[in-house]
Amino acid sequence: MAAAPGAATSQQAAAQSQASTSKVLLMGRAGAGKTSMKSIIFANYLARDTNRLHHTNFIEHSSLRFLNLRLNLWDCGGQDVFMENYFESQREMIFQNAEVLIYVLVAVGDSRNSVGDGSRDLHYFSHAMESLKQFSPNARVFCLIHKLDLVHESKREEVLRKYEQELQTHSSGISLQCFGTSIWDDTLFKAWSQIVYSLIPSVDQLQKQLEFVCDVCEADEVVLFEKNTFLLITNYSRKDQQDAHRFEKISNIVKQFKLSCAKVKTSFRSFQIKSQQFCATIEPFLPHSFVMVVVSDPSVMSASTSVNLWAARNHLAELNRMGAPWGDHL
Numbered sequence: 001m002a003a004a005p006g007a008a009t010s011q012q013a014a015a016q017s018q019a020s021t022s023k024v025l026l027m028g029r030a031g032a033g034k035t036s037m038k039s040i041i042f043a044n045y046l047a048r049d050t051n052r053l054h055h056t057n058f059i060e061h062s063s064l065r066f067l068n069l070r071l072n073l074w075d076c077g078g079q080d081v082f083m084e085n086y087f088e089s090q091r092e093m094i095f096q097n098a099e100v101l102i103y104v105l106v107a108v109g110d111s112r113n114s115v116g117d118g119s120r121d122l123h124y125f126s127h128a129m130e131s132l133k134q135f136s137p138n139a140r141v142f143c144l145i146h147k148l149d150l151v152h153e154s155k156r157e158e159v160l161r162k163y164e165q166e167l168q169t170h171s172s173g174i175s176l177q178c179f180g181t182s183i184w185d186d187t188l189f190k191a192w193s194q195i196v197y198s199l200i201p202s203v204d205q206l207q208k209q210l211e212f213v214c215d216v217c218e219a220d221e222v223v224l225f226e227k228n229t230f231l232l233i234t235n236y237s238r239k240d241q242q243d244a245h246r247f248e249k250i251s252n253i254v255k256q257f258k259l260s261c262a263k264v265k266t267s268f269r270s271f272q273i274k275s276q277q278f279c280a281t282i283e284p285f286l287p288h289s290f291v292m293v294v295v296s297d298p299s300v301m302s303a304s305t306s307v308n309l310w311a312a313r314n315h316l317a318e319l320n321r322m323g324a325p326w327g328d329h330l
Contacts, residue, residue: 028104030078186248210236
């Protein structure tokens with residue numbers, strides 16, 4: 001007997017919803033700063049407010065949105081008794097069907113809670129890699145060497161490289177990316193931008209479309225940000241840019257500005273910055289994204305940039321309707 005049209009539609013919707021859900025594991029020992037970084041990125045916490053957060057007990061599940069992707073984030077409490085259970089009785093439940101593992105280690109020791117005990121950190125990390133290799137061999141792994149602000153600036157690169165070498169040795173052959181991070185600067189946004197970038201399908205094709213937008217707007221650079229977190233999605237530049245960390249800085253500045261707007265009960269929509277050297281416009285683009293257009297040519301008027309962005313929206317919306325692989329997410 002044929003299924004009712006309504007039932008078929010709901011089954012297809014359920015399958016599509018499940019397909020767009022990504023399981024992300026956030027692991028590391030207690031006190032490493034996992035919940036703090038999650039709160040800054042996804043809950044708009046200020047760094048100074050994270051000291052009010054409590055340690056996570058067992059596993060805290062969060063359903064988060066990035067673009068139109070649903071992230072099923074498992075924030076795994078890092079007390080030793082929990083860590084041991086993750087690799088024994090709960091191994092399959094935790095590591096099965098994971099798309100991303102974010103493993104957080106502290107850059108320096110902390111005698112108050114034994115975080116930074118390198119041998120135990122590597123012991124747990126090694127178990128995590130073995131479990132991931134068995135149950136989710138295609139998962140991507142990101143290691144965040146956190147609280148790097150507590151290391152003297154002259155030693156940070158050395159500490160990061162040392163951790164990276166040790167982690168590679170204990171990775172069971174799984175490739176990984178390491179980032180040095182701190183909640184007190186822009187490094188956290190850089191790391192998380194790379195993490196979520198890895199979840200966007202065919203992002204290289206999207207970058208080609210940004211090249212088209214950049215040419216049409218006669219811009220130096222076009223940058224796409226996620227609407228809520230303001231993490232970088234991708235960009236295209238027609239000119240060499242001097243500041244390699246500009247995207248993380250912009251993410252941080254805009255999030256601070258959005259929080260300031262919320263305090264006076266208004267909402268951020270867009271803004272424009274003009275100087276003698278350039279004009280930068282940030283405004284909503286597609287339903288889940290913002291765009292930044294940087295123009296240095298003084299003959300290009302702001303009104304023409306706005307008109308060209310309107311045309312670019314229609315162009316990308318048409319590509320979405322035609323089935324562009326990244327279309328549903330923007």
